[in-house]
Amino acid sequence: MITVALAKGALLKDSVRRFAAAGLDFAAVLEPGNRQLMVPSACGTARALLVRNADVPVYVAYGQAQLGVVGYDVLREQPLPVAQLVDLGFGGCRMSVAVKASSPYRRAADLPAHCRIASKFTRCAEAYFEALDLPVELIHLAGSVELGPITGMSEAIVDLVATGRTLEENGLVAIEDLFHSTARLVGHPLALRLDGGELQAIVDRIAAVSVAPVPAAVA
């Protein structure tokens, strides 16, 4: 039985679509009334674990799921021993440094030494400012990071930016990108090594529909 860890939330619908293209139908996880965390595929040969974004690499690293779909941001923030197999292309967003629109700072390196940076992604932020050789004080927040500069608690934030609407609504502007993030297909290294071909077939089919999609009008 193949187990696939899928992240609840923004990535779920596209994740289900990709696995459908590879022959595994997990549409049941999208049903509004679904409360189950472990959902069998329509064909009964696989099952999906519905977990938080940050927990996908955990289930894959411990081998409880052989495959998983998770944002690259999570893989950067919490490095775990999983194999990155396919860049799925969807769920695009940027990990950005943002400041108040009224702030004089327009590059991360302009920020004053020892200033405070609020983030849900303090490891990503730490590595970035270390590479800039700029000592900063990191404040870990669990949500609504934009309140950091609004309340005056922090000079800047490091956060995921998709449309930029949340920043704009809160009077903030992104001044620099740490990296671009998309959804990734990940796998349990040992499961892939011991695979009799079944896992690789799924990976190949997902890769085929993920890489360089041909626009419908041209195809």
Next chain:
Amino acid sequence: MITVALAKGALLKDSVRRFAAAGLDFAAVLEPGNRQLMVPSACGTARALLVRNADVPVYVAYGQAQLGVVGYDVLREQPLPVAQLVDLGFGGCRMSVAVKASSPYRRAADLPAHCRIASKFTRCAEAYFEALDLPVELIHLAGSVELGPITGMSEAIVDLVATGRTLEENGLVAIEDLFHSTARLVGHPLALRLDGGELQAIVDRIAAVSVAPVPAAVA
């Protein structure tokens, strides 16, 4: 201007009620359409920050809020320099060790050495098992911790238990409590020390309605 950090979610309604009894009306935060994270009180002399449970002590510790309401579980998991002022009594739950109902283990100390424990509260769990002198491998999860034993990833979990319904639905049983948790009024130590009497008056009024409430029929 007094700023109060309130936790979104289960504690919010009762938190608003306690501050109302102390003369600060934050009922606007309960309006279903509210999207604001910073909400003024009806009288205009104070404001509420609507933040995640785990972020309440952060805003209070950094002095962005002078007062806050947060579960004791958060204060145990993430010790920050805030003053614990009043046990508000509501939001009662237990931090418990739970195993599969079919598990042979009935006490935490019975668990096999080096077994895996999944939890959102890995610091609490770590301290508890260290005190038992039982080495365990902690797995941090962001949510749906009950999947740990169900998938076979962990022998046990450490999680908050309120009604016990989630455990029951997932075939788990609580076998031992680490501690009991309730909502706490916390304060910024320096703000309290420099207070001209205004903060203390609020704390006293909240304490008066929180300690040993007299049943209406008897009063």
